[in-house]
Amino acid sequence: MFIKTKGFSATELDQFLTLQRTCFRIQTEMARELEVGVTEKSVARELFRRYRAAGAGNFFHLPVVLFGERTGLPGRWGIGNFFPRDTALKEGDAVILDGAPIFDGFMIDTSLSFSFGDTPAHDEMMASLLVQRHKIRDAVNSGASFLSIAEGVAADCAALGYEGVHEKHPGAVLGHRALRLRWPRGWRLRGADGVALSWFLMKIGLSRFFARQSPLWSRHATSDHAPTDGLWMVEPHFSNGEFGAKWEEILVIEGGEARWLDDTPPPAASHEGAKHPAHTMWVQRGAFAAPENRFQGKCPGSVAFYQCLAKY
Ligand SMILES: [Fe+2]
Numbered sequence: 001m002f003i004k005t006k007g008f009s010a011t012e013l014d015q016f017l018t019l020q021r022t023c024f025r026i027q028t029e030m031a032r033e034l035e036v037g038v039t040e041k042s043v044a045r046e047l048f049r050r051y052r053a054a055g056a057g058n059f060f061h062l063p064v065v066l067f068g069e070r071t072g073l074p075g076r077w078g079i080g081n082f083f084p085r086d087t088a089l090k091e092g093d094a095v096i097l098d099g100a101p102i103f104d105g106f107m108i109d110t111s112l113s114f115s116f117g118d119t120p121a122h123d124e125m126m127a128s129l130l131v132q133r134h135k136i137r138d139a140v141n142s143g144a145s146f147l148s149i150a151e152g153v154a155a156d157c158a159a160l161g162y163e164g165v166h167e168k169h170p171g172a173v174l175g176h177r178a179l180r181l182r183w184p185r186g187w188r189l190r191g192a193d194g195v196a197l198s199w200f201l202m203k204i205g206l207s208r209f210f211a212r213q214s215p216l217w218s219r220h221a222t223s224d225h226a227p228t229d230g231l232w233m234v235e236p237h238f239s240n241g242e243f244g245a246k247w248e249e250i251l252v253i254e255g256g257e258a259r260w261l262d263d264t265p266p267p268a269a270s271h272e273g274a275k276h277p278a279h280t281m282w283v284q285r286g287a288f289a290a291p292e293n294r295f296q297g298k299c300p301g302s303v304a305f306y307q308c309l310a311k312y
Contacts, residue, residue, distance in 0.1 A: 006230035056101030072239030
C-alpha cells in the first residue's frame with residue numbers, strides 16, 4: 001500500500017499531531033513578523049523556505065498567502081487566483097496563510113486567518129467559524145452524512161449573511177482527505193506533489209461510481225454517505241464581501257467517532273478566550289522584511305512565480 005488514508009497507529013497519529021503543530025508554529029511566527037508593505041509573494045517564498053527548513057519535501061499545495069479583499073476570494077475565482085501576487089500588506093488587512101507541506105510522506109494542511117490590526121468584524125467572523133468547529137465534530141458523532149453536515153455549514157453561513165467561499169476552492173470542498181504517502185519522493189505537477197494529486201484525481205473519478213471513495217467532502221452527491229473513517233482536513237471559509245477568513249486542521253474519524261487531532265490549535269485557542277498571538281504581538285511586528293526577489297525579472301507573473309518556487 002503506497003497511500004494510507006485510515007487505520008493509522010498511535011505513533012502515526014502522534015507524528016501527524018507533531019507536524020501539524022510545526023506547521024501552525026511556522027504560520028504563527030510568520031504572522032507575528034509581518035510588516036506593512038510585504039507582498040504576498042515575499043511571504044509565500046519565506047513560508048516555503050521555513051517549511052523546507054523544518055523538513056518538508058514536496059507540497060500538496062504550495063503556500064497560499066492572501067491579503068485584504070483577496071481573502072474573500074472575490075468574483076470568479078480559479079486555482080490561478082490562489083497564486084501569490086505583488087499585493088502589499090496594509091494596516092487593517094485580513095490575512096490568510098495556508099500551506100500543505102509533506103514531511104516524509106505525512107501530508108499536513110493548515111490555515112491561519114487573522115487581521116493585521118484590530119478589526120472587530122474579523123473577530124466576529126472567526127468566532128462564527130469556530131462555532132462550526134464544534135458543530136462539525138458533533139454532527140459526525142451524531143451519524144449525520146457528510147453531505148448534510150456540509151449543508152448545515154452552508155445554512156449557518158447564509159443565516160449570518162456570509163458567503164461560504166470554501167465552495168470556490170477546487171472541488172467546492174468543506175474538507176478533503178489527509179494522507180500518508182509511502183513513496184520515496186513524488187514529482188511535482190505545477191508545484192503540487194504528483195503522487196498525491198494523481199491519487200486524488202483517481203479517487204474523485206471513482207467516486208462517481210462509489211460514493212465512499214471520494215477524497216472530498218462537499219455538498220455534492222458524492223458526499224451523500226456516512227462519515228468515512230480516516231483523517232480529514234476540514235476548512236470552512238467564509239466571506240462578507242469585503243474580506244474572508246477560514247481555519248484548516250485535521251479531524252480524526254475512527255469507527256465513526258470524530259475528534260480533532262489537536263484540542264486547541266492556534267485558531268481554536270483564540271476562540272477559547274486566549275487571544276491569538278497574531279492579534280496581540282503587533283508591538284513586536286516588523287521582524288520580517290521581504291528579501292530581494294531572487295526571481296525578479298525572470299518570473300514576472302504569479303503562475304511563473306509558483307513554477308519557480310516549485311523548482312526551488
Ligand atoms: Fe490548505
